[in-house]
Amino acid sequence: MKQLGLIVNPMAGIGGKVGLKGSDGEEIRKLAFSLGAKQEAPDKVIRALKRMAEAGHDVHIITCPGKMGEDEAKAAGYDPEIIDGIATEITSADDTKKAAEILMERGVDLLMFAGGDGTARDVCSVIGTDIPAVGIPAGVKIHSGVYGASPIHAGEAADMYLFGGGSMQLREMEVMDIDEDEFRKDRVSARLYGYMKVPFERRLLQSAKAGSSMSERATIQSIASDVISNMQPDEYYFIGPGSTTRGIMEMLDLPATLLGVDVVKNRQLIKADANESDLLGLLRGEAEGKTHVIVTVIGGQGYIFGRGNQQFSAEVLQLAGYKNITVIATESKMIGLDGKPLLVDTGDEQVNQDLCGYRMVITAQGKRMVYKVSC
């Protein structure tokens, strides 16, 4: 029988309705409850599980005690197996991580979790891309692409992944989070924390509204071959983080740093995981006047600079030259932006301004999308 792991962060979302922009941290939760917040995550989880139950497939749910999964699974009509060693009352990030660890060891076919960006981060820190996962959106902040468009969609995606006879692909989606303290002060500072493998069917994932006639993988390869065919001898290519840019490294048969910047010259890796000062060093030295910056777009948000690739600082970009920036992204990622512009936030107002306007984004071999950039 197929096994589904389930982790619910019952606190997810309580900050939102009372205007707290997140629910991480003990203090905030107390404040939220005193403001009259109610737990909404359990309801959302029940909706997702009921969608699965309606489909009528036999699935064995393994989950945490109490509100962290047991109650919801039972409410949806399942008879779940409960894992040991997880607190039943107050739940914390540690509980989430521990549960993820246990469920991964149990070899579940899919891990379903409910929460927001914080929960996704916690789960990701344990499972990475080792096992497939799907999120039920229940948090205040959802910047990560790992969540279903709605709880019902998450339930449907899980069911189709487990029982659809291979009708779903897995694709790597970003796990993003912003610093809640900063966010409460109306400053956004988001980071890319990693990737998870998420079952993907065109219409079921958040912001994956674009249909595409080419598979994600083939599109990324097509982009990579466009970029590579335009590479010039003796020039330096700063390849930014992400799974789209990784396609270039794979095609060149080079190891890629998923969350970092790699430097390539003459199809060889010059420097792996370069930091800002490495890049500045190159730009002021051997790479002066012959550097290209290749970046992709953060799915759902549209950031090309300032989120997840802070190595590309204002200074790096100025030295490299704005004309030498190449943006690559699949068409479905671009369309998932829902018409919102691409964003830059380098920390330098002038540089941000200079980068605004329109840019040709490479979406496949020979294909460009003319897209607006704002700051």
Added chain:
Amino acid sequence: MSEVKLRRYHAAKWDEPFIMEQTVPGTRGLLPPLSPDEVVNAVGSADALIPAGIKRKAAPKLPELDQYHVLQHWLRLSQETMGMDLASDIGEGTCTMKYSPKLHDQMANHTKLADVHPNQPVEDIQGVLEIIYNLEQYLKEVSGMYKISFQPGGGSHATYTNACTVREYHRAHGNLDKKDIVITTIFSHPCDGATPATAGFKVATLMPDESGYPDLNALKALVEEYGERIAGIMFTNPEDTGIYNPDVAEYVELVHSVGGLCFYDQANANGILGIARAFDAGFDACHFNLHKTFSAPHGCEGPASGAYCVRQELADFIPTPTVEKGEDGYYLDYNRPKSLGKVRSYIGNPECMLKAYAWIRTMGPDGLKMTAETSVLNNNYLDKLLQQIKGVTRPYKDGFRFEQVRYSMDELTQATGVGTDDIRSRLVDFGIQSYWMSHHPFIVPEPFTPEPCETYSKEDLDYWAAAMRQSIEEAWEDPQFTMGAPYAQPIGRMMDTSIVDDESKWACTWQAYKRKNNK
């Protein structure tokens, strides 16, 4: 909307085996008599005429059946389809599915057209050439253009012909090494981007602004930054959304300002026929799908024809031959030294040209205009009905649309999980063709795109809207029911379609399929 009673309907279902499985060894449909000995003695065996290199080693594995059972097999399968002229095609947006007069089929089947060989001397086919020549004169009037090639065997083929014409034009002007970008828009037909890519250009796609028009500022930015490199623009108007872009002259001017050529994809001209002309709007070229706008059947119901129309400046570059009128009658003109060559054999598909010719003659100039007026009116009437359905939204600017509309069902999907795919599977239970959703990529989420051509009566439109309303209301009430649809069709849900996403598995031929899947 007047009270509409939805019809009871159920498709035929036959548990029909593959024809390969129905073989009865030794059975034949026809046994032609063997050639008499005198003939064989005089010319030798037919076998000897076939070059050894192309002779097959083994006989083909064809099914062995008599005529009756072959006919029965295909009739049964045909009963399981919706058939032509049987179910309403209102849902097939951007396809311009209008009625193709049966009289024109009779004409096209006439021996003087159907049995003509393209290598026949032109003296023998003066009538056919006259029809093609006259059709060209009519379409020149309709488009305002100077010269037309009928060689392309379809709409995308005509846009490809344009991409090649653009290439040859820039080559002739010594600019081809610089000019490598062709612009298109995301709501144009995908062939407007795909064919210039095939012809060797890089393709830059403009996205819509809030009103739904291709972002003019993006075009300005492109022209400013990459002006030298811009070879041309290829787009539709109205676009897939049915939104007509009133500022199109400005787009044309911008592209012209940097030496680019402007192509107007008028495959579907139902919104503007007899009212606006590509030439007058400043375009350098355009094309018509004779198998859509001009009534030759569209959609695998017959061969196609893309009439490619150009200004005088481009006439040197179009494919040869063209049909010309001389003192001694009509002839085929191959004398076009700068021509891009052939895009297809011979002169195109004359039966489509005949049907288009007959249609234009039947309609007359006022009739062409009335075609556009009626389809736009039909569309806006249907639009009113559809916009009243809960869960249906129409993105972008308010106001009228032209001959089609791209709608969204995202609201329904977000609330119930029922997607446009489910609704179209339900719609067929009312004896209506499954509608067409959208070209890829889906910019409008959960899309559908009806196009009620001039063919349809008010009753047809009411019926279509009522069936949509019923399907969507059911989905609000009982999503599971809709997700299980169709119930009145021989086949339920489409099988797992993920295979088309995996290029290592899918194949266009049986042989390739076996090879890719190690069978």
